Amino acid sequence: MxxxxxxxxxxxxxxxxxxxxxxxxxxxxxxxxxxxxxxxxxxxxxxxxxxxxxxxxxxxxxxxxxxxxxxxxxxxxxxxxxxxxxxxxxxxxxxxxxxxxxxxxxxxxxxxxxxxxxxxxxxxxxxxxxxxxxxxxxxxxxxxxxxxxxxxxxxxxxxxxxxxxxxxxxxxxDVEGVYTADPRVVGKAKKLAEISFDEMLELATLGAQVLNNRSVELAKKYAVRLEVLSSLNPVPGTIVKEVAAMEGMMIKGVAKDENVSAISVLSVHDVPGIAFKVFSLLAQRKINVDLILQSVGRDGTKDLSFTVPSTDRKAAVELLTEQLSRFGGTGVQYDDGVAKVSVVGAGMQSHSNVASTMFEALYENNINIRMISTSEIKISVLIDAKDANKAVNAIHEAFVG
Amino acid sequence: MxxxxxxxxxxxxxxxxxxxxxxxxxxxxxxxxxxxxxxxxxxxxxxxxxxxxxxxxxxxxxxxxxxxxxxxxxxxxxxxxxxxxxxxxxxxxxxxxxxxxxxxxxxxxxxxxxxxxxxxxxxxxxxxxxxxxxxxxxxxxxxxxxxxxxxxxxxxxxxxxxxxxxxxxxxxxDVEGVYTADPRVVGKAKKLAEISFDEMLELATLGAQVLNNRSVELAKKYAVRLEVLSSLNPVPGTIVKEVAAMEGMMIKGVAKDENVSAISVLSVHDVPGIAFKVFSLLAQRKINVDLILQSVGRDGTKDLSFTVPSTDRKAAVELLTEQLSRFGGTGVQYDDGVAKVSVVGAGMQSHSNVASTMFEALYENNINIRMISTSEIKISVLIDAKDANKAVNAIHEAFVG
Structure with missing residues (x-):
């Protein structure tokens, strides 16, 4: 029992x-x-x-x-x-x-x-x-x-x-489990039998809205064995646990997040502490910054670009415009027409070809990469929102088939 | 304050x-x-x-x-x-x-x-x-x-x-207070400035659905000063308290209750304890008996008539029919087409003409009285339901004007 x-x-x-x-x-x-x-x-x-x-x-x-x-x-x-x-x-x-x-x-x-x-x-x-x-x-x-x-x-x-x-x-x-991609976007998306807490956390953060992040964090903390399954279709779902079986597949999922906006602060002083000042300002207002790109300094200035949740874009731009003189910047730009696409999978850091496979798939589909971010178990790229579904399909095809 | x-x-x-x-x-x-x-x-x-x-x-x-x-x-x-x-x-x-x-x-x-x-x-x-x-x-x-x-x-x-x-x-x-009768039935009904707890209790029991009985009992027990008033019309309402001012009007209200049924148990044994047996049987089933009329015994038998809430009539008749042999009765009759009309007012017991005024009003309107019940502060009569509104108006006219 x-x-x-x-x-x-x-x-x-x-x-x-x-x-x-x-x-x-x-x-x-x-x-x-x-x-x-x-x-x-x-x-x-x-x-x-x-x-x-x-x-x-x-x-x-x-x-x-x-x-x-x-x-x-x-x-x-x-x-x-x-x-x-x-x-x-x-x-x-x-x-x-x-x-x-x-x-x-x-x-x-x-x-x-x-x-x-x-x-x-x-x-x-x-x-x-x-x-x-x-x-x-x-x-x-x-x-x-x-x-x-x-x-x-x-x-x-x-x-x-x-x-x-x-x-x-x-x-x-209302879905049967955790998939390698959103089945509504990628027809060939496969249901995973198992996934690790960390992989699930990355997928959840990246917009695969199967499980709330907080609950996955809590499950990881207390080693609670989770199963995601369908209330309408009585088939086994996906087990979320500390270490998932490899299943011969390193990539656990491809996720997209369209609720992001890109913001650039142009020509700020190229001196130590500028990035800290900008991001601590945003942190005080509880605005979460995700992908960050800093241009190479030139003529004593540099550009600082990053993404925020779309809902925070207005507040972030207003705040930065108001405080712009503190950083010596010349202007704040933003773009709501972007999407973040990510591959998630434990162990990818030891496989140097994950990033190149991903970039190749995007290149072959003529999709321009605007920003890149990597962690131990994921690689995220920021692209034009109009390319998001094409990108998810191309990446899924390259890794999962 | x-x-x-x-x-x-x-x-x-x-x-x-x-x-x-x-x-x-x-x-x-x-x-x-x-x-x-x-x-x-x-x-x-x-x-x-x-x-x-x-x-x-x-x-x-x-x-x-x-x-x-x-x-x-x-x-x-x-x-x-x-x-x-x-x-x-x-x-x-x-x-x-x-x-x-x-x-x-x-x-x-x-x-x-x-x-x-x-x-x-x-x-x-x-x-x-x-x-x-x-x-x-x-x-x-x-x-x-x-x-x-x-x-x-x-x-x-x-x-x-x-x-x-x-x-x-x-x-x-949604009414302005307690009235001498239901204003929808009696056009001349007057709002009372004050009424006593006991009078209010009788009115509530008798179908004037302004205040729930339990709350009036509780207010009386703890001497809580109550006011009944309108949430839509900001005028003083009716104060309910221990002793109400007489206002030169002994009768506080005329109420009718159409949710009653009359039941008669015919030709039961005319021996001591029969009424007790009948009514304790009903009490066990939580059926409240109200007006009671017992015919004068003749040939060793008598008829027992009483009223119950309409919702309990079916259960009461079934129960009594089933147990009829215990009382030696010959049958159970019922009538749902009845109404109870009552006058309520503290002090009426010391005024012998209240009953006669009430009966006269009914007589003049050709309304037949089927049962009568009196208490210290009320007189109730059971009449045909079709006569109820006419009776309320006639009695109100006689006492209040």
Whole structure:
């Protein structure tokens, strides 16, 4: 008998039929002799509906009241799923975030889990019943409701799996697992049987939106065995674990991220500390800088180029324009029409031909590379957004086939 | 400076405009220098929507999961009202039932309040802000959510007013107060400036659905000064208190209740204990018996007639038919086409002409009386349902004018 945590997202519990579909998966797992803790998100459009209600009233709601409002979403879905489970003859009890012991810090809307107090979870699971936990939410030391921010339910599931030392944490989605590329873009994309935490982290960061990054980091930290699989198609998914089998394939995936903008600060002083000043300024405003390119100095000046998430572009350009004189720069340029394409795979640093294979594939397809960044397990290039899908296909063809 | 509890029902907070209307009332009260605790119900159709969701899944949901589901309704409305208050520049904080200290017994869907732990309420109200409490809900000793059943938000408001020793508990509704009769039935119905708890209780029981009975009982027990008033029309409402001023009018109201059925058990043995047996049988099934008429015994038998709520008629008739032999009865008859009409007013027992005035009014309008019941502060008659509105008008004319 194993303890399995199963997480279902909003579309998986969107309506009556979907709820019964989920209830059947859960009941089957329980009937097979496992202890099961289920984590659910709010139903389909519930969160959007609640946000719309708040938006009618104010565009400046306090984080505390937004959390109070939004937490109602999972409260509804977790009780409904328990009703569906009971209807299938499977005993079940719902627990809100605070009832399940989720203690967080005081940050509303993006709270961090401090700990999961498992006393009640252990008590309820000991009664031979399924426990359905409202994901995404917790409580702070002041007894106020908090929410965990984007991808919060994935994080809830992994946190429970870690705290309860579960044998497996299954993240059910609407895809069958982690693919070598987005199947909507690359027809030949292959499902991976296994992937390592680090590879998954790079893929998640790079825009493969299967698993939230925070949940992968947490899983890695507590060595929680993850499985990404489909709630609609009952086939094995992708296992995420510390070290993945090599599968004769070094490259685990090709990802693209179109939500990036390129910014250049032109002709700044070519003296020590300039890059530090520019990027610390952005860091103070919580703007994450990704790819960075610095031109070779000439005539005592150089250009500094980098990418930021598209949503931060406006703020970054305004800030830099305002402070431009501090760096002696002559102007700030930006370009929203770019995309980042990356190959990810552990072990690529010991294979010198990965980069050249990637660049060759792009060259053969007449795609211009604007910036390049490499890490131990990935190579990213910035290209024109219009070339993104062509680039993903070309790179996938070169590495995976 | 006074502490005022204000309760707003579901229709008062149904949408954006209604929420801002409520927020303005609350902010005005607060700005006038009062401490304000607000109790809200779920928005307009939220509860019905949630019940429909559950109904799609099962017709036999556990009380615990229904409470979990329904409690989301007030969670939504209380956070939205806080946002509206903030938008008006009035600081506010929302508290769920359990955060506001509502400890209940273990009965789901109709929990009784055991106590209100006012520690947090006192702390938050001390911060010069409005506290908005989710009505209708609490928590039991097992840390599970409970709901208080019908009219629960009224009860929540009165319980807070009692526990916090509030100076006034205002129940906002869509009528301007308590009337001498239903204004939709009697054009000349007058709003009462004051009414006593006992009179209000009789009126509530008799179908004047302004205030829930449980909340009036609670207010009487803890001497909470109540005011019933309109959230749409800012005029003084009706004060409910221990002893109401006489106002030169002995009769406080004329009420009708059409949700009654008459049942007769024919020719039961005319021996001691028969009435006890019949009514204890009904009491075991939680069927409330109201007006009772026992015919004069003849030939060793008598007929026993009484009224029950229409919703209990089927169960009562089935039960009595099944057990008929125990009383020696020859049959069970029922009639759903009846209505109860009552006059209510403290002091009427010392005025012998109340009954005769009432009967005369009915006689002059050719309305037949089928059963009569009197108490210290009311006289009720059972008549044909088709005559109910005519009877209410005739009696109102005779007493109030």
């Amino acid at each position: 194993a303890l399995i945590v199963q997480k279902f997202g909003g579309s998986s519990v969107a309506d009556r039929d979907r709820l019964f579909n989920v209830a059947r998966i859960v009941a089957d797992t329980h009937n097979a002799g496992n202890d099961v803790i289920v984590v659910v998100s709010a139903q389909g459009d519930t969160t959007d509906d609640l946000l719309a209600k708040a938006g009618e009233i104010t565009c400046d709601a306090s984080g505390r009241e937004m959390d109070m409002l939004l937490a109602a979403g999972e409260q509804i879905s977790c009780s409904l799923l328990c009703m569906a489970l009971s209807e299938l003859g499977c005993r079940a009890i719902s627990l809100l975030g605070w009832q399940a012991g989720f203690i967080t810090d005081r940050n509303h809307q993006r709270a961090r889990i401090r700990k999961v107090d498992t006393e009640r979870l252990e008590c309820e699971i000991g009664k031979n019943q399924v426990v359905v936990v409202a994901g995404f939410q917790g409580i702070n030391r002041a007894d106020d409701l908090t929410t965990l921010g984007r991808g919060g339910s994935d994080t809830s599931a992994v946190a429970i799996a870690a705290a309860m030392k579960a044998d497996l944490c299954q993240i059910y989605t | 006074a502490l005022i509890v204000q309760k707003f029902g579901g229709s008062s907070v149904a949408d954006r405009d209604r929420l801002f209307n409520v927020a303005r009332i609350v902010a005005d009260t607060h700005n006038a220098g009062n401490d304000v605790i607000v109790v809200v119900s779920a928005q307009g159709d939220t509860t019905d929507d949630l019940l429909a969701k559950a109904g799609e899944i099962t017709c036999d949901a556990s009380g615990r999961e229904m409470d979990m589901l329904l409690a989301a309704g007030e969670q939504i409305s209380c956070s939205l009202l806080c946002m509206a208050l903030s938008e008006l520049g009035c600081r506010a904080i929302s508290l769920l039932g359990w955060q506001a200290g509502f400890i209940t017994d273990r009965n789901h869907q109709r929990a009784r309040i055991r106590k209100v732990d006012t520690e947090r309420l006192e702390c938050e109200i001390g911060k010069n802000q409005v506290v908005v409490v989710a009505g209708f809900q609490g928590i039991n000793r097992a840390d599970d959510l409970t709901t208080l059943g019908r009219g629960g938000s009224d009860t929540s408001a009165v319980a807070i007013a009692a526990a916090m020793k509030a100076d006034l508990c205002q129940i906002y509704t």
